[in-house]
Amino acid sequence: MKQTATFIPTLRETPADADVKSHQLLLRGGFIRQNTSGIYSFLPLGKRVLQKVETIIREEMEAAGSVEVFLPALQQAELWQETGRWYSYGDELMRLTDRNDRAFALGATHEEVITSLLRDEIKSYKKLPLNLFQIQSKFRDEKRPRFGLLRGREFLMKDAYSFHATPESLDETYNVMMQAYTNIFTRLGLNFRAVIADSGAIGGKDNHEFMVLSEIGEDTIAYSDSSGYAANIEMAAVNVDYPKSDEAPKEMEKVATPDQKTIADVAAFLNTTPEKCIKTLVFKTDDDLVVVLARGDHDINDVKVKHATGAKIVELAAPEEVQELLNCEIGSLGPIGLPPAVRVYADNAVKAIVNGVVGANENGQHLANVTPGKDFSVDTYADLRFIQEGDPSPDGEGRIQFAKGIEVGHIFKLGTTYSVPMKATFLNDQGRAMPYIMGCYGIGVSRVMAAVAEQFQDDAGFTWPDVIAPYEIHIVPVNMKDEPQRELGEDLYKLLKSYRYEVLLDDRAERAGVKFADADLIGMPVRITVGKKASEGILEVKYRRTGETFEWKREELLDHLQQFFKK
């Protein structure tokens, strides 16, 4: 491609409204432009990157036995009403009516559409399993679109859905998809982890997010420093054997703790440690209030509280609700003297405390020398806290460390969550109608592009991996008015294209400085500068990622390039 025939509007300045590196550089390099909040146009370079990400995903999905389809974005409301998501999805689902006032959703995801498609066609277990994918624009009206392509309102997604007669068949496809995703993100050169994720109301332990490790990630990953274990921090089980203190339990006593608001304050004031304090929180679980206890140096994980209580909705009780229940402020809560109907949950670590400190359910007062079992009882001990850095890894190998991650993929065992309400059934080998067992597998294609952009850059611009760089080679004649330079540039352009390289030729009448700055900014893997030595047939070659430069004769060029690109 000749640069004068395409559209690469680079910017010198970093756009003020772009707050992460990938977004800034995608704008500066002329890869994308924002149309309006969370909605972007992909310009020629951006479209090429997107297309290459698509191709890698398509190849790996097909190799894994998934078959491509193309489903509509306009989805009749009736389908979403069948599963109830028309009502539960909230403002993120974009809705409209047609000229006849029929309601539609704009495809945010396609479980309903694909399930309705198959339920009319696949009646026998003999036609299962089936794994279908598509690559298509999705629409989600995010409350706070941000970080450019990382959280947009219209974005490109690969979504796949599998249908099975047995759980074993789903397990098999799930593992195949896990491997396909690993191949995809590996080919893209991303530093990623497959992470155990929260399955929400759907259940099933096999539910993984693929996270690209990145400072700007919105999720925290807990991973082992010695094994492959990695989980979303919400999901990381704490597997610690807390040794019980050999102190003898003392007599409980009430102590005044005026103006001591935090655990750290109280511990210092009472000359003890946070590990010997017990923090008490009140949660609202569906319609109940429950008390949850944890060690003073631990944080309570509400996803675990949700699992332990079996409630659908779990949230911290409001101060007024606490006041009404216990007649005291949040800073002085404790497990002693609770109304008898209130259930008490405690994290496993609490059980090992002897002579600890708890709030007295009386403002400005605490109780010291408190020992669980002796001074108060707990209904349920469970793993209720967030894992911490340094904790042993739940798989028994190594210690936990934290990292931030960008979610780029998610694979999910849906089970019969959609097939049951949609009455999507097949006849099993006994002739009985059974709901399909389903899996779903998503990749944010445009988000992947942003994640790669975030990872592959330096101060001068992008350092794209070969496989998704918009072009492989950037030929830059320094001065297009210089006949030998122009001619050699165009000759090389034709030559390299004939060898099937993807080549961009900077045939603009710009100053050398502008051309070099643009070349570094847009970041093709190899730059060939055609300068003053053009008449001698000598070229300067720069590898963008390493910064290495070489002077090569024209005759040597093809061999070197072949080595670089391993073609």
Added chain:
Amino acid sequence: MKQTATFIPTLRETPADADVKSHQLLLRGGFIRQNTSGIYSFLPLGKRVLQKVETIIREEMEAAGSVEVFLPALQQAELWQETGRWYSYGDELMRLTDRNDRAFALGATHEEVITSLLRDEIKSYKKLPLNLFQIQSKFRDEKRPRFGLLRGREFLMKDAYSFHATPESLDETYNVMMQAYTNIFTRLGLNFRAVIADSGAIGGKDNHEFMVLSEIGEDTIAYSDSSGYAANIEMAAVNVDYPKSDEAPKEMEKVATPDQKTIADVAAFLNTTPEKCIKTLVFKTDDDLVVVLARGDHDINDVKVKHATGAKIVELAAPEEVQELLNCEIGSLGPIGLPPAVRVYADNAVKAIVNGVVGANENGQHLANVTPGKDFSVDTYADLRFIQEGDPSPDGEGRIQFAKGIEVGHIFKLGTTYSVPMKATFLNDQGRAMPYIMGCYGIGVSRVMAAVAEQFQDDAGFTWPDVIAPYEIHIVPVNMKDEPQRELGEDLYKLLKSYRYEVLLDDRAERAGVKFADADLIGMPVRITVGKKASEGILEVKYRRTGETFEWKREELLDHLQQFFKK
């Protein structure tokens, strides 16, 4: 692809609600399914065809210097308000609001979006011309979606937009696009014509529709039997030299024509011919009423009336309006005794009539022996009628014939229609701000697929051209339980795939009759039947389009296939 791993839900019966051949067969062959009126899912075979059409279009667009982008479907209302199309586009434009009540259009076309994108970036004539295309879902809320993919509400489209500093540059790109479209439709094997089309309010003679000739076409094409001339019938100029009769004009006389309603009735009753009758129609042009005359055997073309009168909206006046103007029914109208303010337009053919017949503006009465110029005057003579079969071709070569056509592409010189209201300007070589001169170039990708499906079929099913058949070769082992058949089938499958053929293997445990019927129905170019002679290494090969069958030894196969596919 093994057939058990993909999803090809063929139907034995023709679906009752599908009214054209392509739609019926795309449903029966399991290529598509309807989600709701005008909205379709592309199943695996349909997606493959679509993808191949896309690839041909992409290759030709790129070869013609157009560069691919990807623009959003969600388009802020403000852009459409700038050009006024927010108000004028009507119900076909689908609209919605986001969670903050901001209004959006769903992309029906992208002139506004792309013009707004470029106006912020291209400030100098030095960066022009530019030609950008995309392939993307479009949304148009058709009043009557019909004919399956031919007129849908969500459909795949290739749209391109070019930007120029001079009209000459637009002309050049327009011609390049004309050639690219010709290449595309030729490669697809379509029987098509580039047809001069109505440019509506935009003007410019270079505005062509690409029409696939087909009985089910909704447009009529007038083409020369001897030259390349072809035009939408609305646009075909009538270029006839009407010889003036050498009859001497007689005295006009009023004659009673009781119950004679039509021109044919009146002519017969008065013992003359329709050619000597003058039909009189009243048109409403914007806010005026005008009288339009034509020969009795001709039909008035309202597009030509629109051009002749310069009105923006032209429609036949309602009977009540005519009654109020002339106090007479429509069957007895004539040009004599009109109110002085009413302008009279006549088709050129009228000028040559001597001693003709006209209505008397009095119910049941006509005037005979009427001669234009003598008995009434005409304000404007012009070409106002539809061309007819047998008329001389307007280019002077041959005679006109009619055909029906399906519009699959449209290329259009937009000029400054969008750039002026959107204030999208560049600085020309004199430093003056000028609006971009634009062209636009569309192809209905999914409609092309339907047009090919309409053309390439026989009683048994599809007869796809090699270039867009979902697979090239269909291997059909007759009996999968027969070891030699199954093994040879799978061997061939691997072999042919290793030679880069696209192969479908019917590994289903179905009866032979079902397999053959399905194979004919979905229509891959070459079918290889692996039957009883499998153990001898003998295969039966059928060419789907010609129906020819051959018995070949396994060793001969590759050579024959290479010849067939010219690989």
